[in-house]
Amino acid sequence: MLKTCLGLVVLVAFLGCKQQPGKPSNPADQPSQAPSADVLAVIDGDTITEQDLVRSINTDADLYQRFYQIYQIKKDILEQIIDERVITQEAKKEGKDREQFLNDRLKDKITVADEEVEGFYQNVKDNPTLKGTEEEKKQKVREYLSERKRVTLERKEVEDLKALHKIELRLAPPPYPEVQVSIEGDPVLGPADAPITIIEFSDFECPFCRRMASILKKVLEQYPGKIKLVFKDLPLTKIHPASEQAALASHCAEDQNKYWEYSDQLFESNGALETADLVKYATTLQLDVAAFSACLEQKKHLAAIEADRAEADRAGINATPTIIINNKLITGSKSLSGFKEIIDAELAKLAPAAAPQPTKP
Incomplete structure (x- = not known):
């Protein structure tokens, strides 16, 4: 009986959606369709989609950075x-x-040796916030070191447990902003037809740029x-204040085919x-110092x-270092692993699709 009733319901529903012969379709008679999840607003039938919003965000690097920070917060909370949940399940x-x-x-696993306590205590014993007798202070140091070790070990324990789960x-990050910049006449290292182009806006006096130079060397090696x-x-x-003259010097070295070697000297100069x-670095690289100085x-x-x-x-x-990878403006600081993630994704997009496997008869 239940099957029969269900069958009638399905049949009625099917017939109700079918146009009767000879009757024109009336949109008002049709069930309204739920808007696509991608549609955020509609103006007189004209839709504004998620992609429209993303494109607007991506034209403003500062605005994008704010959205990326929100993503990072959400990602941190999600991982927590x-x-x-993994701990609870286990x-x-x-x-x-x-x-x-x-x-x-x-x-x-949480052990704190007396030598550790003594060494740490000697560094903090005169801190006015550390109160009590010497023994009480050392006990506080032991408790602090114990808790610090616990946090580290707990983090490792959780990572080991997560490895047991799929x-x-x-949660996807907002797409990186697309930017187009000319590279005509700029110093280039690597094959002209390389599938990945990394553009760096940099400053030779910037300590973060110095760190980035080291990371990019490792990226090139990998x-x-x-x-x-x-x-x-x-x-x-x-x-x-010295950054512009350093940049000028780098191009003077480029005139003598030593741009990248000279750039390394500048970043290793510690300011x-x-x-x-600048002349000393030219001498070290055996440049024509007279031509360089002129x-x-x-x-x-x-x-x-x-x-x-x-x-x-x-x-x-408006900040350094700023990195662009295949026309994508990469915001925030990037570690070697961060670069690898982006580059691997770009290479995967450029890789030819795998040929379909023949079906078995």
Whole structure:
């Protein structure tokens, strides 16, 4: 009986959606369709989609950075929830609550040697916030070191437990902003036809740029023949007064085919960028010092630096280091693993699709 009733319901529903012969379709008679999840607003039938919003965000680097920060916050919270659920599941298997489960797994691993306590105590014993007798102070130090070790060990324990589970993170970051900048005339390292182009706007007096130079060297080593690195000057002279002259010097070295070697000298200089220092680096690299000095004094390559500044301004770039990978403006600091994630994704997109496997008869 139930099957018969269900069959009638399905039949009625089917017939109700079918046009009767000879009757024109009336849109008002049709069931309204739920708007696509991608549609955020409708103006007289004209839709505004999620992609429209993303495109607007991506034209403003500062606005994008705010959205990316929101994504990072959501990702951190999501990972905390995942951690807690994994711990809860594993604790439940042993019939324990969270605290008991973790305490049992960590209690024999958290040890603080007397030598550790003594060494740390000697560094903090005069701190006015550390009160009490010497023994009381040392006990507080021991408790602090013990808790610090517990946090580290708990983090490792959770990561080991997560490895036992199939976990999929589906929270996607906002797409990187698309930017177009010219690289004509800029120093290039790597094959001209490399599938990955990394453009860096940098400042030789910027400590973060120094760190980035080291990371990019490792990136190039890990992707031989696949990356074209382009260097663009963005000396921030208001906070780095020697940066423009250092940039000029780098191009004077480029005139003698030593741009990248000279750039390394500048980043390794720890801020020693006075004229005498710049000439010393030229001497170290066995450049024609007279030609180099004349080039530097005449500011021969100032127009090229100004062109890079103008390019940065058009792209909304006002900080160093700024990285662009295949026309994507990469915001935030990036570690080697961060670069690998982006580059691998780009290479995967460029890889030819696998040929379909023949079906078995």
